[in-house]
Amino acid sequence: MTFKVSAIALGCVALLSGCGGGGGSGDGTLEQTISFNFPGGQPVAVPPNVATVKLVATASSGGALTYASNTPDTCTVSGETLTLVKAGECSVTASQAGGNGYAPASNRQLFVIPKQPQMVIFRNPGAQPLDAKPVTLAATSTVAGRAIVYSTTTPSVCSISGNALQKLADGICTVTATQEGDDIFAKASTVKNIPIGNAPAPTLTFLSGFKDTSNTKESGAIGTFSGSSADNWWCGTNWCGSSVSSDGNSFTYHYDIQPPSANGLGAYWGFTFLAPNLTKLADNGNTPGVQIDSQSTLKFTAAPNAEWFSTSNNAIAIDLKLGHFAVKDGKACNVTLHGEVKPTATAATTYTVGLKDKFKISESCGLTGLDLWNELQDWPISQIQFGAAGVNTSVATPGAAKLTFSTRLTVTGPITFQ
Numbered sequence: 001m002t003f004k005v006s007a008i009a010l011g012c013v014a015l016l017s018g019c020g021g022g023g024g025s026g027d028g029t030l031e032q033t034i035s036f037n038f039p040g041g042q043p044v045a046v047p048p049n050v051a052t053v054k055l056v057a058t059a060s061s062g063g064a065l066t067y068a069s070n071t072p073d074t075c076t077v078s079g080e081t082l083t084l085v086k087a088g089e090c091s092v093t094a095s096q097a098g099g100n101g102y103a104p105a106s107n108r109q110l111f112v113i114p115k116q117p118q119m120v121i122f123r124n125p126g127a128q129p130l131d132a133k134p135v136t137l138a139a140t141s142t143v144a145g146r147a148i149v150y151s152t153t154t155p156s157v158c159s160i161s162g163n164a165l166q167k168l169a170d171g172i173c174t175v176t177a178t179q180e181g182d183d184i185f186a187k188a189s190t191v192k193n194i195p196i197g198n199a200p201a202p203t204l205t206f207l208s209g210f211k212d213t214s215n216t217k218e219s220g221a222i223g224t225f226s227g228s229s230a231d232n233w234w235c236g237t238n239w240c241g242s243s244v245s246s247d248g249n250s251f252t253y254h255y256d257i258q259p260p261s262a263n264g265l266g267a268y269w270g271f272t273f274l275a276p277n278l279t280k281l282a283d284n285g286n287t288p289g290v291q292i293d294s295q296s297t298l299k300f301t302a303a304p305n306a307e308w309f310s311t312s313n314n315a316i317a318i319d320l321k322l323g324h325f326a327v328k329d330g331k332a333c334n335v336t337l338h339g340e341v342k343p344t345a346t347a348a349t350t351y352t353v354g355l356k357d358k359f360k361i362s363e364s365c366g367l368t369g370l371d372l373w374n375e376l377q378d379w380p381i382s383q384i385q386f387g388a389a390g391v392n393t394s395v396a397t398p399g400a401a402k403l404t405f406s407t408r409l410t411v412t413g414p415i416t417f418q
Helices: 007-014 372-378
Strands: 034-036 051-054 057-059 066-069 075-078 081-084 088-096 105-113 120-122 139-141 149-152 158-161 164-167 171-179 188-196 204-207 222-228 240-244 250-257 267-274 297-304 316-328 331-341 349-354 360-363 381-388 405-417
Touching (some): 034 088, 066 075, 164 171, 331 349, 331 372, 381 405
Antiparallel strands (some): 034 057, 051 081, 066 088, 120 139, 149 171, 171 188, 204 405, 222 267, 297 405, 316 381
8 A cells, every 4th residue: 555645734844834834034043853753654543552653853953852643533643653543544743842042843744544344245146046035145344244235237137235246137147245334444445247147257367378398378387297217206308298189279388108017017207387477386375377266167178188088097187376375394295186077088078177066175284174166266276287197108009119108188279168
């Protein structure tokens, strides 16, 4: 939040005589100036607490200063202590009475006392059937005991009475949950878009394609990882690599294991796409990303290679890392959701994965009581990771010069939530 000193206050600094002092009286007294530190910035306190600020000013004459409030309904002064009564404009004057050869002088500061912030927590109830059964809306303020008022900007699709939403027609019902605020707390609101009947949720694009093997078209960083017991659990030279199609629509990652034999072979493999404009996950706090509203499915198009597809363990593992940060065992951790999809063909196929029924919380970072839908509503999706539930270690690549087990996946954009 930014606070600005008014033109009146700046004028007082520049021209003290225009604010009640600073010039000579014509009888030989000397002009003096007052330097008055800006006292603004602190918000009003939540009762019964009281916010106070120590006033600091100095006179060029070295004489004692007195302070007075020009807006006692908003702020009061006792000695050098300024008490913030309520949010609004506060005007305080620092004065020096003069004497010892100096004329009187004063300086005034005018600033805004900000309100306490609050946030309305309003989680989307998700898509609703078009029927006569009302939906009970549930939102709360981060300040206990604050009443929430609901309104809609789509009266042809839905109506609201109190906290009951009535469904009227197919479409997107836009609902705003508002806490109006008062002299202490700032107004806050949250908007949710609820699909009614056969209306689909708005499409939310995580990425539309790929600039190169390191970046999505939305400037999200791309990472890869793979390794096996044949290469000390790290990708061997020329065994792995990424490519992007000439039109930038598709990204492919491969891992071609070339062990001396297939006995006891183990491996891991995958790649990550970060949300738009992210180069890495934050290591000391929450990470931004793409925020779910009413979207309940993940949609992507993928094509596995024939060798991996022909194995019994060919599921595509999907991990959604949320911006919800915590420290676990002394290390940075992001709450993660895990799901899997069994591919149905080697050709490029579009898969739709339900967020509520096909994913589970696989990494809670030591936090307890987490709810999957609440996590998706409260925290953005910062990273999508695709991997192999089981890397191909059993089906050799036909025509290869030496024993080779290949795992390959091509993902074609866009990747969306809907």
